[in-house]
Structure formats: C-alpha cells, structure tokens
Amino acid sequence: MFWIRLKIQNSFSKFKFNKRVEKISSEVKQTNIIKIIFATLLKLITLFFFGTIIMFPFYIMVIFALSTKEATHSPTELNLFPNPVDWSNFHEAFKEGYWEALGWTALTTFISVVIKLFFSSTFGYAFSMKKWRHKNLAWVIFLSILILPEMALLIGQYRIINILQWTSSPIYIAFALIMPFAVSVFNGFMYRNAFESIPDRIKEASMVDGCSGVNYFFRVALPMVSSTTWTVGILTAFAAWNSYLWPTLLLSGGNSSVEVINIWLFEVGRNPIEDDPIKVLQNVKMAGTILAILPMFIIYFGFRKRIMNSISRNGSTIKG
Numbered sequence: 001m002f003w004i005r006l007k008i009q010n011s012f013s014k015f016k017f018n019k020r021v022e023k024i025s026s027e028v029k030q031t032n033i034i035k036i037i038f039a040t041l042l043k044l045i046t047l048f049f050f051g052t053i054i055m056f057p058f059y060i061m062v063i064f065a066l067s068t069k070e071a072t073h074s075p076t077e078l079n080l081f082p083n084p085v086d087w088s089n090f091h092e093a094f095k096e097g098y099w100e101a102l103g104w105t106a107l108t109t110f111i112s113v114v115i116k117l118f119f120s121s122t123f124g125y126a127f128s129m130k131k132w133r134h135k136n137l138a139w140v141i142f143l144s145i146l147i148l149p150e151m152a153l154l155i156g157q158y159r160i161i162n163i164l165q166w167t168s169s170p171i172y173i174a175f176a177l178i179m180p181f182a183v184s185v186f187n188g189f190m191y192r193n194a195f196e197s198i199p200d201r202i203k204e205a206s207m208v209d210g211c212s213g214v215n216y217f218f219r220v221a222l223p224m225v226s227s228t229t230w231t232v233g234i235l236t237a238f239a240a241w242n243s244y245l246w247p248t249l250l251l252s253g254g255n256s257s258v259e260v261i262n263i264w265l266f267e268v269g270r271n272p273i274e275d276d277p278i279k280v281l282q283n284v285k286m287a288g289t290i291l292a293i294l295p296m297f298i299i300y301f302g303f304r305k306r307i308m309n310s311i312s313r314n315g316s317t318i319k320g
Contacts, residue, residue, distance in 0.1 A: 064283055067082040072281075072282040093268055093269070096264070096288075101261045105241060105260045108174055108260065111174075112236055112237075113233050113240070115181075116183070116236045117236075121229070123183070123191065123192075124188045125195050127192045170257050177247060181239060181240045191225065203221075227309070230306060230309075241296060269282070
C-alpha cells in the first residue's frame, strides 16, 4: 500500500514539475487586447518614423534624377513627383565616362579584396601559432599601428607613391589605388582569433593523416574560418568601392587616364554651357549618384543572406 502511494505521489510530482517547466519555457504572451493594440501601434509608428528619415533622401534623389533641369533648379517649390519624367538624365550621365570609371573601380576593388584576404589570413595564421621567437614583441608593434590616425598613414603612403613614381601609367596608378587596402592589422587580428578557436585535436588529426604546413592552412584551417573570410571580404569591398580621399589625393589634377566611380561622380553633371548661371545640373548629378550606388545594391541583394550571416557572426565563429 505504501509503495502504491509513493508511486502515485512520484507521478504527481513529475506532472507538476513538467507543467512548471512548460510554463516557464513557454513564450510570454500578452492577453490584454488594449495593450496588444497599443504595442502594435507604437511599433508601427516607430518603424514609419525611422523608415521615413532613412528613405526620404533616397526618394528625393530619385525624384531629382527623373526631373527636368528647370524643375530641379526652381527656387520656390519642391516637386514630390516628377512631371514630366525625364529619362535622358541617365543617358547624359552615361556619356560622361561611367563605364570606364565603373570598370576601374570594380577592378581595383576585386584586387584589393583578393590581396587583403591573402595577407590578412597568413598574418593571422602566423600569430595564431603558439611558439616562435619574439612573437609577443612583434604583435605589440603591429597593434601599435592601430593607434595611428588615418591621415598620417595616407601621407606616408602618398610619399611612397611619389618616390616609386607610380603615377606615370594606368597600371601603376591602379596598384597605387590598391595600396591602402592591401593589408590591415585589424583584419589580421580577426583571423588570429578565428584560427586560435580551432581545436588542437583537429590539427593533430590532420597531421596524422599527412596534412601539415601549407596543406593544412589551405585545406583545413582556412575553410573552417569562412565566416571571417566573408566578413573581411565584405568590409574591404565596401571600403575600396566607397573610398574617396585616397583616389582624390592620387588623381588630383585631372591628368590621369584612370578614374574611379567616386571621382567620376564628383565631376558628373557639370554644365557644359559656360554662360549659363547654373554650373551643376542637379538632375544629371542625381542620376549619376543612382548609377554609382546601383552596382553595390545589386551585390548586396544578391549576397544579402551571406552578408547578414557574416556581420552577425562578427567573423569570430568557426564553420561546422
């Protein structure tokens, strides 16, 4: 009899425990209809407010790009819809060397990403190794570079370009444009942390299978830190594509045959009529702006899932 009572009590205790666990782990839901409506309205108002702040400049840019010259330079009114719609602004922007600027920008961006990934990954892998002479001293010296201001580095890089005379031909200028994006201590630091997160047993198992040295780096270690690779590649691509100060410093004077997209955007839309009081055609300038950002929009929406995963992981997790 006692055994039956004990079994019933034990079953009842398990039932109560499971109910409590289910109640605690279940999602907390609001049951008050007034509070639900108020919370929903608050979310919608907040999203609408910040969405308007973010999207309104882009909307004005599109409106200006589709408007006529007279409408964009009217001092008394701001049209919220182009009337009439003028698509010739994009044609005018295309004629001012868009494809050439796009080609040079894409080329320098692609090479910058490839070179940055190679040097950053090898740099981080070297410092992820546990024992080699003067490792800590070298690491402190490299980290001290991070405190230098960007302007100081640009001045030194520009001085090196002048000494090497890399402004004499388009090929040299292309290499000069890539120089600031070729190496990065910060990206090397990201790779170092990622490589150090790989368990030692994986490297030991690879060495037992005869995979060591360069083979281990390219066939085992590097694929395991693919999230870091994507993060570094994305950040480098955006930095190289959106760079303005360094190309302006190199290409100032207008004598170079190389022109990147940001320098082209600065020049596009200038009124060819000298006697006209309007010096910059804002409709053509806005059309050129849309053409300048369009390739990155296409790349973003094409690789959106990969980009968001890489940013959310911060390049620190290991695949698999």
